[in-house]
Amino acid sequence: MLKTKRITAILDYVQRKHSVSLDDLVKEFNVSKNTIRRDVQELVDQKKLQKVYGGVSIPRPLTVPYQDRKIQNFKEKEIIAELAADYIKDGDIIFLDSGTTTGAILEFIKNKSLTIVTNNMDFTLDATPYPQLQIYGTGGVFERSTRSYVGMDSAETIAKYNFNKAIMATTGLSIDKGFTNSSPLETQIKRNAMEKSETIFVLADHSKFDRYSITTYGYFDEIDYIITDREPPKHYIDAASEYKNHIIYPK
């Protein structure tokens, strides 16, 4: 195998796995650890990868708060994201709401052919290596805390698109208060996205149940799927059958 080919393959592999050990790479590419080190070094020099003790990962020159949030309940978010990814098909035009749970889905859909509209800057960044993903950003004021674009510009841009699926995030849900979020600036964006989408998915890990934030952006009768990481409390199952929602969780 050509060295250059191997190096691009390594980059690809790491991007797919997010981070891998050197031993993994040795096994995968059947060359010595020494060689892997040298290859990795080249990619590091090109700023394509980052070394971590014992392996490599993709570089994330991100500011702290978002990074931290990403790690919280990471396992649960991955489970949810993988379940949700099953519903995404080639050719879909999806709205991908800003959030850490929704962001995890990229990993599972990156090889599909999709049009993704998002107000989150990191999603655009993360999707860059995958040319099958056509990315539309919404404009607007950049909000540092959520690393997303908010405000009327963003909402107006979204109102012009038609989605067949909307993947929504939430900071809390309850049966009477519906789906809530903590940034009023984002509410209009979410409303517009929901109104223009055929099917609406809400991704929420178990910690989000029976909690609520300042603004409500939707109610149970407006959405189609709730995807979570474990069996929810019984009253949600009941509510779901009343409102004809599908609640999806690992069996």
Next chain:
Amino acid sequence: MLKTKRITAILDYVQRKHSVSLDDLVKEFNVSKNTIRRDVQELVDQKKLQKVYGGVSIPRPLTVPYQDRKIQNFKEKEIIAELAADYIKDGDIIFLDSGTTTGAILEFIKNKSLTIVTNNMDFTLDATPYPQLQIYGTGGVFERSTRSYVGMDSAETIAKYNFNKAIMATTGLSIDKGFTNSSPLETQIKRNAMEKSETIFVLADHSKFDRYSITTYGYFDEIDYIITDREPPKHYIDAASEYKNHIIYPK
């Protein structure tokens, strides 16, 4: 098989495979390694291919290395950016065009209090640590090669803002063709930004003079300042006095 035919076939083959070893080519075309070498050399001379150890690959990796481009003429870009930064004052509302030279200005204005509107994703990312910079992104299709948002959405968003300064990039300028850029998708964005801005700066290092690209986004009588890294050819000085432009370069 004719030599010329074989050579075009080799080019074709490599482009399809992205990169191949010489041995592969020997097998594929049933000629000696010697001949393959000679053929490949011709293609390399024509810049159609590039040699890598053990084989050949296409000259540019498919993903355009924006990070790499950033380094080209880095010194010049810094000089220009620093000159331009002098004109930016607290409270300004500026349009910052996508480009490597324009991007360099961030470093010199990061501690001012500004509102920056940009279609480039990296600028948003780079500006994140500096809360005095309020960032507005333009929406639209994300273009990987320039790492910016383009298209009508972006242009429409910009048309809604009023700037007092626009910092423009260009891939080439000449007196009769004006200021040009290579992506027609960006032209409308640039036009809108210029029309809504009180003062217009064009940043162009010396290599951009007397060169032009596919589309013209503006002419000398429409702009106010040209900022460059060394004294430009005399006919530009003359043109500047005719059109009342200011040409700024280090004394």
Next chain:
DNA sequence: ATTCATATTACCAAAACTTACTCATGAATT
């Protein structure tokens, strides 16, 4: 704070690949 397993770095020699030659052959051209 010390110890131990593992990761990293530095260096070397072998292997693989290039480059730059020379030379012989056969086909096409003059």
Next chain:
DNA sequence: AATTCATGAGTAAGTTTTGGTAATATGAAT
């Protein structure tokens, strides 16, 4: 018949890549 050209084959010298080993550094556990 002489000349030109593309090709294959081979050789020697130089480079790049690679895998192994020894020395050093690091992280985790005691």
